[in-house]
Amino acid sequence: MTADTSPRAAVPMGLVPGPFHDRLVALNHQQAWMNWMGIASPAVLDTVEFEYFAIRNQATLFDISPMMKYRIAGPDAEAVVNRLVTRDIARLAPGRVAYAIWCDAEGNVVDDGTVFRLGQTEFRLCCQEPQRAWLDDVAWGFDVSVQDVSGAIAGLALQGPTSCAVLKDAGLAGIETLKPFEIREFRIDTHPVTISRTGFTGDLGYEIWMTPDDAPGVWDALMAAGIPRGLRVIGYHALDMARIEAGFLLPRVDFVSSETHLRPGRARNPYELGLDWLVALDKPHFNGRRALLRLAQEKPRRKLVAIEIDRDKPALNALVYHARRREVGFVTSALWSPTLKRNIAHAWVEAPWCETGDLWVEIYLQRELVWQRRMARARVVERGFFRHPRRTATPPADF
Amino acid sequence: MSPDAIVIGAGHNGLVAAARLGLAGRRVLVLEAQDAPGGLLGEAGGMRVAAMPTGLDPEVARALALHRHGLRPGRPLATIALGGNAPVRIEGGSVRGIDAAAAAAFADLHRRLGRHAAALAPMMAKVPPRLRDGGWGDLMTLARMGLGVRMLGRAQMRELLRVLLSNVWDLLDDEIGDGPLSGALAMEATLGGAMGPRSPGTVLPLLYRFAGRPRTMPEGGAGAIVAALVKAVEATGGQVRTGARVAGVLTGDDRVAGVRLEGGEEIRAPLVVSNAHPRATLLDLLGVRHLDAEDARRARLMATEGMVARLDLTLGAAPGVPGAGAPDLCDRMVIAPDMKMLETAFNAAKYKGIPERPGLECHWDAGASRLAVSAQFVPCGVKGGWSAETRDRLLSNVVSAIDDALPGTAAKVTGVTLATPADIEARFALPGGHWHHGEFRVDQMLMLRPFAGAAQYRMPVAGLYLCGAGAHPGGDVTGLPGWNAAGAALKDGRRA
Known part of the structure; x- marks a missing residue:
């Protein structure tokens, strides 16, 4: 694998604006910002109640750009991703997404995230916590490149019962044929976007991926199309309510990553987390497999x-x-x-x-x-x- | 017929492991890449890298009945510290050639270090305990180990804990002052490793050597150990095949299935014991695909920069030792006039340079008219790489250091064989050319040897064991890593 050697700017103090910041500032009446990976992310814009009910009854936009995103590409990309996560990625077809977890050698969960298979030899991993060092360790010795593309890709979660209708109104022909966990390329206005039918709410929803340059234009087009459908911009608190209802786990809240825990015995394995269904013990060696084989018996x-x-x-x-x-x-x-x-x-x-x-x-x-x-x-x-x-x-x- | 077990490498630990497996009724095939068995103790490439071995662990020698296979242990070698005003002769706690007060101070220090070493000795020989998650069980394990230390009594325990992780410079400077005696002891503490006398943690290797066997030259020289071990293996029906370089370990269903030789031949066996370096075993022979990322990282990053160059100087006449009471040249001669000189040599090596004055350990083989020299603080990865120029510089620095201590030696040199750590690395597929298959320091000892999670000889793939110096208790010619590794394999075999 090759190291990402692009020069990095000095880290600024405090929170930095994300790709949708200008739009969010105008709507963030509470001025309630949270720190999400160093980026200013709205906790709540108006009231949590309005925002929550919009998730369940209308459509909502939530800026997910601060999520960590890694591009894993090269001849051994499938081998590396399959070595990383506990699911059998060889069975994930290009153009599909899979929810996955990855474990350390003791079988404890490092983090969870979504694996996007963009092509035969190209993957994107989206997750909450920085994983660069872990990915470099997993990829060592393989013909693959690992890049942190978090800053190069902006993301919007469009979730709620009317979200498909909003996209149709925005002119996305064929969006209604997009199946759950499927990925497809579209245009919103003139802007190229990649849309995956994924989300964090247990309901109909999409995640829209674009370059930061295209971000304001996509936002404006969606907002214009979404008003008649009750589209509302939301903050983290409302999403977290939907997250708990949907039964999704959150690292640092529901469990501690094995990479960040300090006290002995605080890390957790998939069987404790009730994520057995994500562990494919029948595939060849992957990180933590030997420990998981033992844990599966206990x-x-x-x-x-x-x-x-x-x-x-x-x-x-x-x-x-x-x-x-x-x-x-x-x-x-x-x-x-x-x-x-x-x-x-x-x-x-x-x-x-x-x-x-x-x-x-x-x-x-x-x-x-x-x-x-x-x-x-x-x-x-x-x-x-x-x-x-x-x-x-x-x-x-x-x- | 395929063997029950394959041992990769016929170094002394590989042979000990093979013999123990053979005694337990296993048909063992030992595969050696070189044309002769022995590893660093053999004479591959015309030079014995481990010129002055320590004695095998007596229990190992007894269990393998090496006396019946012709091994006659010689007398322990005295150490002659050269380079001072007069040669200093060290035999155990007694020292001659320095004033009576200094000799008494040394005798006292020697006695105390001996007691400390004895308290640590049980944990040196045994299979290291397993540390799991850093919880209470681990604390209990460590507590049991600490009991021996506690039995020293309050004052001695405090003293041991005070010096245990400190540096050998401070200890020796406090107790006996700098000079040839301290130089020789500091050499003992640092030989083979990449730490200078002032590096923290250098007292531990010194205690380790105190706890281990003294250097002895068996009848017939160091090669007699190899010959006896080969006979011991063959006596159990085992076979040692030389010129057979293993290219990879075969697996199936996450279990060892055998090995593949260079050239493609495959030999099947359910048990493979590797005397190769831990990194070579895991990354080169087994392959990263079979490893968890943490193990691959630890194997990749373990400290294993070799620091010893070996030179054989053929001399026209025996070297002369200045002054009266000329010592027996066949003893172990150390040329490290003081600790300061060693630290200076280490400073050069730390920045990948060749020291002006390396620390030297020499042994005169009268039969072959050969002075075997180990030069300490010669980095494997020397700055700019090894070239004719750097080799010449090293040779000239070594010869002039010898000539200072043994005047007239330079003029007697008729032939030179030089093996840099890089040469040793290449010849033996030994990362860093490191004698001990990995730095011997506190974070790579006991349950951390060769690295956390890989102790106890069992490698991640079932049926693969590590039996070389990279496994506990580590370097020197004790045979204990090989003995313990075979024991672990047999224990697992009984369980299965």
């Missing part, structure tokens, strides 16, 4: 489970108890789901209570400075609270 010592909780108060940062007495876990993500009208959460629960526990969560409420404690019964349910049939219907219904 009962996980704990599991990240989806729980549904009685009563309506979200179980933020709550401890989980067995039979109201024995502490057996803790909640990582929690939400009163406005769409499902259910009190949902992700929680780490120790074995064996993750399977058959008489589980309770201790919810903390502060009311005018006074703290209250409430024990509420919790049940383990299937993860992915919100999976709408719209997510996979092709062609999507015209809303």
Whole structure:
């Protein structure tokens, strides 16, 4: 492999503007910015409620440009990506996307992300955390080049029931035939874009990829086409609500990457995370395979489970108890789901209570400075609270 | 008929492993790339790289009945430190040639270091413990290892812990001052490695040598060890095949299946024990495709810059030692007049230069009229690469250092054979040309040897074992890595 030796500018202090910053500034009435990989990313523009309901009922735009993106290309690209992730990438056809995780030698999860197979010998990996050093290690000894293209590609997540209709209105012929996890080239106005039918909401949605130069033009075209369809720009908080409903995991929130954890025993393997379905033990050697073969035989010592909780108060940062007495876990993500009208959460629960526990969560409420404690019964349910049939219907219904 | 086990490389550790496997009833085939067995201890290319071996571990020698195969251990060699006003003769804790006060100070230091080494000795010989995730289990493992140290008593334990990771310069300067005696001891602490006397962690290798066997020259010279080991292998029905360079390890279903020789011949066996360097074993023979990224990175980045050049000088007449009480020339002569000189030599090597005055260890073979010289602090990757000019400069620096210590030697030289670390690297497919198959320092010892996650002789692919000096307990001619590796393979075989 060859190293990316392009010169880099000095890192500026504070947050830097992303490719859609000018547009976002105009709409960000709250001026609530978050730090996403050093780029100013909106937490909320108007109100979380408006933005959340737009995800579930209309269409929403969210700037995903700060996501880390790597181009892996060359004769050994498939071998390298297959060595990296636990899924069998040899079975991923060009023009398709796969959700994947990758593990260290001990079988603990380093990060998760999406693998875009752009061609027979070209892949793009999108993920939350910087992975350059890890990719270089995995690619060493192979005929492949690894490039960080995070800054060279701008991204927009267009999600929601009317998202397909918005794209059709923007003149994208044939967008309705794009299947889930498929990638295709289009033009928006005069701007070339790559669109994948992927997302983070458990609903119909697309991710639109373009150069930073094309970004403002694409934005303007989508906004113009989207107004009649209720298109709204959203910030991270609203997306996070949809993320929990959809049952997607977030590194640093639901689990700690094996590359960044400091304390022994804090890293987590796919079996604990409930991601067994992403591990193809029958393919040739990949990173962590030997450890995963062993772990697959063992009962996980704990599991990240989806729980549904009685009563309506979200179980933020709550401890989980067995039979109201024995502490057996803790909640990582929690939400009163406005769409499902259910009190949902992700929680780490120790074995064996993750399977058959008489589980309770201790919810903390502060009311005018006074703290209250409430024990509420919790049940383990299937993860992915919100999976709408719209997510996979092709062609999507015209809303 | 295909063998039960293949050993890659007929170095002493490969032969020890083969003999132990043979004793356990395995049909073993040892494949050696050179035309003669022995590895660095053999005479491939007309030169024995390990000219002055330490003695094999006595338990290994006994278990393999090497006395019945003709090995007669000679007497331990004394060390003669040259380059000072008079030769200093060191035999264990007794030293002659310096004043009585200094000799007493040395005897005291020697006794203390001996006790410290003895406290560490059990962990040196045994299979290193396995460290998993840095949790409580690991702490218990380390605690058990620490028990021996604790048994030294409070004061001695504190003293050991104080010096353990410090540098040999400070220790020796405090205790006995600089001079030929300290020079010889500092040479002992640094020989073969890429650390100078002032580098942190150089006391540990010194203790390691104290815990190990003294250098002995068996009857018939160092080659007698190889000959006896080959006989021991053959006595169990094993075979040593020379001129057979292994090009790759064959696998199937994530298990070892045999080896492929240069030229394409494939030999099948369910067990392969590699006496090659860890990096060569993993990256060149097994291949990165079979490795997790972390193991590939550690194999790639492990410290293994060789620092010893070997020279054989044929002399027209025996070298003369100045002063009265001329020592036995067949003992081990060290030319490192003081620690400062060694540190200066290391400074040059650190920046890939050739030192003006390398540290030298010499041995006179009267039968062959040959002075075997090991020159310390000669970097493998010398600046600008090895050329006729750099080789000449090294040779002239070495000869003039010898001539200072043994006047008149330069004029007696009639022939020279020089092997730079780069030559050793090329001849033996030994990364860095490193004697010990990897730097002998605290982050590459015990359960970190050759690197974290690869200790305990088992390589990532089932059925592949590492038995060379890159495995614990490491370098010198003890045979313990080979013995332990074969033990690990047999234990796994019983379990399977």
